[in-house]
Amino acid sequence: MNNNIYLQGNYAPVRNEISEQRLKVTGNIPKDLSGLFLRNGPNPLSVLNEETHHWFMGQGMLHGIRLDSGNALWYKNKSVDGNQSVANTSVISHAGKIYAIVEAGSYPVEIDEELNSLETKPFYGNKNEGFTAHPKLDPRTGELHAMCYDYANKFDTIDYVVIDKNGSHKKTQTIPFESRSMLHECAITENYVLVLDLSVTFSLEKLGSGYFPFSWNDEHQSRIGLLDRNDESKDVKWFEIDRTYFFHTFNAYEDHNGNVVVSATAYDRLFDKDWNGPFTESPPNLTRWVLDLKSGNAQSSKLDERSVEFPRIHPNFITRSNQFGYALASSNTQQPDFKEIIKYDFVNDSSEVYQYGPGNFGAEPVFVAADGGTGEDEGYLLSLVYNHETDKSDLIILNAQEPSSGPMATVHLPQRVPFGFHGDWISI
Numbered sequence: 001m002n003n004n005i006y007l008q009g010n011y012a013p014v015r016n017e018i019s020e021q022r023l024k025v026t027g028n029i030p031k032d033l034s035g036l037f038l039r040n041g042p043n044p045l046s047v048l049n050e051e052t053h054h055w056f057m058g059q060g061m062l063h064g065i066r067l068d069s070g071n072a073l074w075y076k077n078k079s080v081d082g083n084q085s086v087a088n089t090s091v092i093s094h095a096g097k098i099y100a101i102v103e104a105g106s107y108p109v110e111i112d113e114e115l116n117s118l119e120t121k122p123f124y125g126n127k128n129e130g131f132t133a134h135p136k137l138d139p140r141t142g143e144l145h146a147m148c149y150d151y152a153n154k155f156d157t158i159d160y161v162v163i164d165k166n167g168s169h170k171k172t173q174t175i176p177f178e179s180r181s182m183l184h185e186c187a188i189t190e191n192y193v194l195v196l197d198l199s200v201t202f203s204l205e206k207l208g209s210g211y212f213p214f215s216w217n218d219e220h221q222s223r224i225g226l227l228d229r230n231d232e233s234k235d236v237k238w239f240e241i242d243r244t245y246f247f248h249t250f251n252a253y254e255d256h257n258g259n260v261v262v263s264a265t266a267y268d269r270l271f272d273k274d275w276n277g278p279f280t281e282s283p284p285n286l287t288r289w290v291l292d293l294k295s296g297n298a299q300s301s302k303l304d305e306r307s308v309e310f311p312r313i314h315p316n317f318i319t320r321s322n323q324f325g326y327a328l329a330s331s332n333t334q335q336p337d338f339k340e341i342i343k344y345d346f347v348n349d350s351s352e353v354y355q356y357g358p359g360n361f362g363a364e365p366v367f368v369a370a371d372g373g374t375g376e377d378e379g380y381l382l383s384l385v386y387n388h389e390t391d392k393s394d395l396i397i398l399n400a401q402e403p404s405s406g407p408m409a410t411v412h413l414p415q416r417v418p419f420g421f422h423g424d425w426i427s428i
């Protein structure tokens, strides 16, 4: 028995790849949800050293649930067969193709609607370097924006990459970036791309001892950079902020004064004492920064003391002022209990909670807009739930307008889906 919690319980890998047809459903699946819910995460089947194992390590495994006209047609899980790429963090669909994706130099792996990994080159083969786990799709242009790093090969630069709406590489702009900060995400507004140069940086010490090679760095001043989306000749405009790290933003946008507003689930400290995972040193809290372009100053405010991660919004509101956001919440304990979903109303400064219930542990709530819906919260929240007693998972579907009223439908899966990272809904 090992002591690494990221190899135990529902963090442990799933050993079998299975497929089951006609899943049992409690409640009624909305008929406009026709498509594929896909979730990616690490599935470390072979671990060389249990002591140094980190939650972020291991080959990607996809779990897929196919819904059609009110029926749950099937569940499957398959390892991502990436040929050199672990592709274990997220999954996106873009320009009619589906990709398993990861950061730090590894390639996206194209997959088909049956979860098979394909040998085709990502983005029609015209981008020959690694990508990111969190590209941002601009709903106005259909372009994907990504901040990409590969510190094994590019020591002091990152690449800002744009993939066009047809799925081809459009441009790469190289940006000086000496900190080697762990650049998990970016954010976009109408006119800017945000460069997140935060206080977790590449660590040779950890790499040398076999650990995940990023560490909290008190010496590194956190800062957010604004890069002009339309003018490559302009330098990044930097705003210093209190030392922090966040993996995930809710959103970013420009307000009436032309200031840039960005909100995220931010940690005061992580990867400092705990070298295996993120949650034990400080809880991630909803935090907002306003970047004043005239003064060059940033103002921060912590908006909630609850521990929240995996934020999602209606994808059409990326770059625009958004009223609603959804996140997975935990008690402020040493290890997260993933006990509820919080729906934030940023306009009315209020929130609503859906509790998964005793013995249940949730996952990222993915917002899917209802067919023909026009309201920002008119749609569904899809979330996997692990039940400790049965040692299996369900997919629940909540009405995003009133998540506290409980699932409209629960799709019962034949096995558990480990605590992993990100999913997406692919309309078919």
Ligand SMILES: [Fe+2]
Residues within 6 Å of the ligand: 089, 133, 134, 184, 247, 248, 421, 422
């Ligand atoms: Fe992420």
